[in-house]
Amino acid sequence: MNRIFILTPLVVLLVICIFSLVYLLSGKDPNKPPSALLNKDVPIFESSSLYNSKDIIKTKDIKNKKTLINFFASWCSPCKIEHPLFFEIRKKYPELYLLGFNHKDPPSDAKKYLEDDGNPYDFVGVDSDGLIALEFGVFGLPETYLINEDGKIIYKFMGPITMDILKNEIEPLL
Amino acid sequence: MSSLVGFLSLVIAIGINFYLFLSRYIFKFKKQKFNLFIRLSSLLTLLSFFSLMYAYVVSDFSNYNVFQNSHSNKPLIYKISGTWGNHEGSMLLWLSILSIFSFFFSFTKNIDKSFQRLTLIIQSLLHILFGLFIVFTSNPFLVNSILVNEGLGLNPILQDPGLAVHPPILYAGYVGYSIVFSIAIAGLFQNTDDEWLYVAKKWSLISWTFLTGGIALGSYWAYYELGWGGWWFWDPVENISLMPWIAGLALVHSLMMVRGEQAIKKWIVFLSILCFSLSVFGTFLVRSGILTSVHSFAADASRGIFILLIFFIVTGFGFLVFLLKEPKKSNDLNLLFINKVSALVINNILMIIATLTILLGTIYPIIIEVLYNKRISVGGPYFNSTVIPIMIPGFLLMSVAPILSWQTNKINNSKKYVLAFIVLSVLVLIQSYFLDFNTWGFVGLLLGFWIILASIIAIFSSYKIKINIKFFKIINPHVAHIGVGIAIIGITCSSVFQNELDFNLNEGDKFIVNGKTVLFEKIETTNEINFQSLRGKFLFDIEKNQSKEIEAGKNYYPVSKMITSEAGILHQWNKDIYFILGDQKNNEWFVKVLINPFVSFIWLGVIIMMYSGLIAVSRR
Numbered sequence: 001m002n003r004i005f006i007l008t009p010l011v012v013l014l015v016i017c018i019f020s021l022v023y024l025l026s027g028k029d030p031n032k033p034p035s036a037l038l039n040k041d042v043p044i045f046e047s048s049s050l051y052n053s054k055d056i057i058k059t060k061d062i063k064n065k066k067t068l069i070n071f072f073a074s075w076c077s078p079c080k081i082e083h084p085l086f087f088e089i090r091k092k093y094p095e096l097y098l099l100g101f102n103h104k105d106p107p108s109d110a111k112k113y114l115e116d117d118g119n120p121y122d123f124v125g126v127d128s129d130g131l132i133a134l135e136f137g138v139f140g141l142p143e144t145y146l147i148n149e150d151g152k153i154i155y156k157f158m159g160p161i162t163m164d165i166l167k168n169e170i171e172p173l174l
Numbered sequence: 175m176s177s178l179v180g181f182l183s184l185v186i187a188i189g190i191n192f193y194l195f196l197s198r199y200i201f202k203f204k205k206q207k208f209n210l211f212i213r214l215s216s217l218l219t220l221l222s223f224f225s226l227m228y229a230y231v232v233s234d235f236s237n238y239n240v241f242q243n244s245h246s247n248k249p250l251i252y253k254i255s256g257t258w259g260n261h262e263g264s265m266l267l268w269l270s271i272l273s274i275f276s277f278f279f280s281f282t283k284n285i286d287k288s289f290q291r292l293t294l295i296i297q298s299l300l301h302i303l304f305g306l307f308i309v310f311t312s313n314p315f316l317v318n319s320i321l322v323n324e325g326l327g328l329n330p331i332l333q334d335p336g337l338a339v340h341p342p343i344l345y346a347g348y349v350g351y352s353i354v355f356s357i358a359i360a361g362l363f364q365n366t367d368d369e370w371l372y373v374a375k376k377w378s379l380i381s382w383t384f385l386t387g388g389i390a391l392g393s394y395w396a397y398y399e400l401g402w403g404g405w406w407f408w409d410p411v412e413n414i415s416l417m418p419w420i421a422g423l424a425l426v427h428s429l430m431m432v433r434g435e436q437a438i439k440k441w442i443v444f445l446s447i448l449c450f451s452l453s454v455f456g457t458f459l460v461r462s463g464i465l466t467s468v469h470s471f472a473a474d475a476s477r478g479i480f481i482l483l484i485f486f487i488v489t490g491f492g493f494l495v496f497l498l499k500e501p502k503k504s505n506d507l508n509l510l511f512i513n514k515v516s517a518l519v520i521n522n523i524l525m526i527i528a529t530l531t532i533l534l535g536t537i538y539p540i541i542i543e544v545l546y547n548k549r550i551s552v553g554g555p556y557f558n559s560t561v562i563p564i565m566i567p568g569f570l571l572m573s574v575a576p577i578l579s580w581q582t583n584k585i586n587n588s589k590k591y592v593l594a595f596i597v598l599s600v601l602v603l604i605q606s607y608f609l610d611f612n613t614w615g616f617v618g619l620l621l622g623f624w625i626i627l628a629s630i631i632a633i634f635s636s637y638k639i640k641i642n643i644k645f646f647k648i649i650n651p652h653v654a655h656i657g658v659g660i661a662i663i664g665i666t667c668s669s670v671f672q673n674e675l676d677f678n679l680n681e682g683d684k685f686i687v688n689g690k691t692v693l694f695e696k697i698e699t700t701n702e703i704n705f706q707s708l709r710g711k712f713l714f715d716i717e718k719n720q721s722k723e724i725e726a727g728k729n730y731y732p733v734s735k736m737i738t739s740e741a742g743i744l745h746q747w748n749k750d751i752y753f754i755l756g757d758q759k760n761n762e763w764f765v766k767v768l769i770n771p772f773v774s775f776i777w778l779g780v781i782i783m784m785y786s787g788l789i790a791v792s793r794r
Contacts, residue, residue: 006500009444009493016455016537017486022544023464024478 038156042069042147043135047125050102050110057099057125059151066174067097067147070121071133073105074113076141082160086120089166093174101127103141146173177237180225181315184266187218187273188305191298198295209280212294215301216273223270226314227257235325238316239263245327247704255338261461261477262314264341268457269304271342271349272297275377279353285373289364296356303484311477327731333704336395340388344415347385348453351418351446353377354425358446359492361439362499368432371439374446375429376791381449382422383787389415390780401739401754403672403768405776408557413536414456417529421449424525426790427518440500441522447492452529454485464540513582517575524568531560569621572658573628576651577636587635594627609671618666625659647793654786661779667772668750675769678762687751687767690715694765705729707740710755710763714744726753726765748772 042059049055070086072079086098100121102110107126114124127133136145146155155173157165194211226239230253235241243260244253252259258267276297282290308314354377361370392415397405406412425445428438458464462478509516535552542550574591585591599620606616629652633639637648646653677685679694686692695711709727726742742753749771756764 003497006493006497009448010490010497013451013486013489013493017482019537019541019544020458020462020464020482021479023540024462024482026544 039152039154042145042151042153043132045125045132045135047101047127047132050107050114050124050126057123062097062099062147063151064149065097066095066149067099068170069099069101069136069145069147071101071103071127071136071138071141071143073103073141074109075105076103078160079142080117082142082144082162083117083120085161085163085166087118089170090120096174098122100124101132103127103133103138104130146170176225176228176232176234177315177317180222180229181313183218183225184222184269184305184315185309187215187222188302188309190215190218191301191305194298195295195302198291208291208294212276212280212298215298216277219270219273219301223257223266226263226266227254230254230257233325235322236318237314238318239314241318241322241325243327244325245704246324248327248333249703251335251338252333252704255341258341259337260314262308262312264345265304265308265312265461266314267342268345268349269301269308271345272301272304272352275350275353276301279377282373285369286364286367289360289370292360292363293353293356296359297352300352300356300488303487307477307480307484311480327704333731334395334399336391336399340391340395343384343391344388347381347383347388347422348415348418348456350377350381350384351422351450351453354381354446355450355488355492358443359495362443362495368439371429371432371442374442375426375432378422378425378429378446378449379787379791382419382426383784383791385415385419385422386780386784386787389419390777390784394777397773398741398743399738401741403674403741403752403754403766403770405668405773408535408554410536411460413532413557414452414459417532417536418449418452418456420525420529420532421445421452424522424529425449427525428522431515431518443496445522447489447496448529451485451489451492452533454481454488458482458485459536512578512585514575514578514580517571517578520571521568521575524564528561528564531564532557535560566617566621569625569658569662572655573625574632576629576655577632587631590631590635591628594631595624598623598627612670615666615670618662618670622659622661622663622666625662626656629653629656629659647789650786650789650793654783654790657779657782657786659779660775660782664772664775664777664779668770668776671771673769675767677765677767678759679765680762684716687714688749688769691717692767693721694763697763702729705731708755709740710742710753710765712742712753714751724751724753726755728755745774747774750774 042062044059046056046058049057068089072083089096090098098121100123102124104127105113107128110124110126125132133143136143140158142160144157144161145153148154155170157169161170190211194208194215197208226237228234229237229240230244231250233240233244233246233253235244239260239262240256243263244256248256256263258264276294279290279297280294354374357370357374357377361374389412393405393412396402396407425442428442428445431438458478458481461481464478509519535556538552539550542548574585578585602616602620602623606612606619609615633649633652637645639645673688675687677683679685681694681696683694684691685694693713693716695713698709698711700707700709707727707729709725712724712726714722714724722744724742724744725740727740729738729740730736731738739754742755744751744753749769750773752768752770754766754768756766758764
């Protein structure tokens with residue numbers, strides 16, 4: 001009986017160390033909280049196309065297809081960095097629906113940006129007042145979300161995606 | 175150059191400790207020589223630390239650490255404190271303090287020499303572990319590969335006189351427990367007599383006093399610098415300092431039992447190991463970046479794993495020795511319904527439960543995130559509703575505990591105490607009823623006043639009053655408890671009866687705070703050496719001739735592009751009036767005023783506790 005008492009601290013120590021080690025090795029960064037929206041339904045939105053204000057996209061339009069949502073703006077230089085990767089994705093996964101949200105941007109600037117750098121998106125929605133970004137809990141541009149066929153957010157990335165992130169984090173989910 | 179000196183002396187000091195550690199089994203040292211080597215290694219470690227400080231003082235940006243964390247425009251005091259205002263430097267400070275403790279311990283008299291050597295060998299082992307950690311993962315002496323004329327500055331929130339002294343004092347507390355740890359382990363190995371208990375008591379009191387001071391300074395800093403109007407937030411970083419503090423308190427109290435020849439050696443050894451383990455665990459949590467706070471400088475997984483390993487080795491080693499070398503059976507405890515032994519045992523049990531409760535709340539988010547990948551946060555509500563109720567019976571007991579007898583159930587003058595308690599309860603109840611009644615407020619005030627009153631009754635009825643040092647030593651436990659009582663009153667009033675007022679003001683507006691008219695005079699911006707300041711100037715109580723000026727505002731630090739808030743506090747003996755300047759909207763400034771009653775009592779209580787800690791060191 002006495003021995004068990006004396007063993008307890010060692011057991012507690014082991015448990016604490018194991019959990020701490022797993023935490024450290026998992027590469028979690030307490031500065032980057034997991035999105036509260038993860039595994040939740042995609043927020044309800046409605047947005048008109050950049051090119052035709054009568055062309056409207058709604059939440060139900062992306063049901064039953066895997067969708068990658070990317071928030072971007074012409075004034076955002078990190079967006080420019082990740083931009084070419086969307087062409088890669090486009091080429092590799094033609095089934096994937098690419099939805100871009102143009103965030104707080106004058107339409108003329110946005111159009112020029114997509115003309116110069118190319119338009120990889122299936123649909124470019126306008127989010128001129130940033131309300132859609134608010135619904136998605138966008139922290140800063142760019143941000144990218146992956147939505148599955150059931151309309152659930154299964155992945156979120158803050159900042160420009162890179163080849164590594166595409167390979168290691170996004171592709172396994174596709 | 176200074177970096178080279180610093181690095182070399184650091185490495186040589188580690189080498190000496192290696193040598194000493196091996197020497198126990200390979201070479202045979204003369205005692206004198208052994209102590210000489212310990213002192214040499216301590217001095218070298220200090221030399222290393224001061225070399226780094228020198229590099230900071232002369233702004234030697236060829237040192238990468240200085241380049242990263244300092245700036246030539248900084249005032250001298252913050253250049254000096256910049257030495258430990260970063261991860262690498264603070265670890266070197268940690269090691270230096272470890273050395274200082276070993277240094278002084280090597281001078282301890284009236285202790286068995288071989289016991290002293292064994293203790294120092296264990297200190298050497300700790301020195302090696304932390305020394306290697308610094309050399310391999312956190313070297314503050316790296317050379318800057320580019321030639322620069324200016325540094326990158328220091329976290330501006332740390333540019334504060336309180337914080338310049340907070341880390342060294344807090345570390346003196348944390349690291350001081352290393353000696354207690356080493357003594358306890360040595361005590362397990364050389365299970366001869368009980369003399370080491372007295373030595374352990376002295377050192378654990380020293381550590382505890384430093385730790386109290388360190389925590390209080392940090393807390394005071396949070397009070398006036400963070401601008402939230404509170405002084406304790408159950409932040410993980412605060413929790414990890416509170417755990418060794420409470421465990422240390424339990425240790426000090428259980429060491430008291432040595433005087434009644436009732437020491438439970440096993441328990442004392444356990445607490446000694448626990449205190450230092452909690453200190454190292456705290457270092458791990460903060461330094462690995464698992465917790466985010468003003469204290470985590472840079473998250474780096476390799477560092478985290480290294481400290482985790484140290485924590486595992488130290489704690490595992492400690493508890494393993496504890497398991498294998500059980501202390502010989504102590505005397506049976508003389509447990510009665512209410513005597514000193516039972517009071518101390520109850521106190522220890524409560525303190526350990528409180529420590530474990532805090533530990534659980536602190537690591538729970540880590541466990542949940544690993545298991546469920548969910549981020550949760552455990553904060554004030556959990557700790558307030560668990561830790562405080564656990565402590566209440568202890569607070570009740572501590573009022574009379576020092577005068578209880580070792581042998582019998584009898585309390586002298588028990589009628590006096592009962593009468594005093596009843597009168598006090600009625601008074602506090604009436605007082606609470608006329609102010610706004612609050613259960614916690616009532617309980618807190620009653621406890622605080624009861625502890626003070628009972629301690630005073632005890633002093634006057636149990637001892638002959640004399641004004642000399644011996645008398646102050648005798649009544650010291652009561653004095654310490656009066657300090658606790660005063661702090662409890664301060665804590666209760668400032669948290670339960672805090673009053674908050676919000677205003678939207680233009681310059682020149684008048685408003686009423688606490689029945690006094692306050693003038694929002696003007697907004698002023700000035701350029702200081704290393705920051706720009708924005709200050710709202712307020713004149714408190716303008717109807718009187720001697721109205722007091724209060725300044726509240728923000729500082730902007732261009733080098734690190736950070737804004738810090740600077741609360742304006744008007745200190746009065748019975749309350750602090752705490753001004754926070756918010757943002758400007760539609761030409762109006764948002765101003766928040768908090769009235770914190772009796773905050774000064776917290777600091778007064780802490781000072782009394784520290785005083786008692788020091789007095790107790792000198793008492794055998």
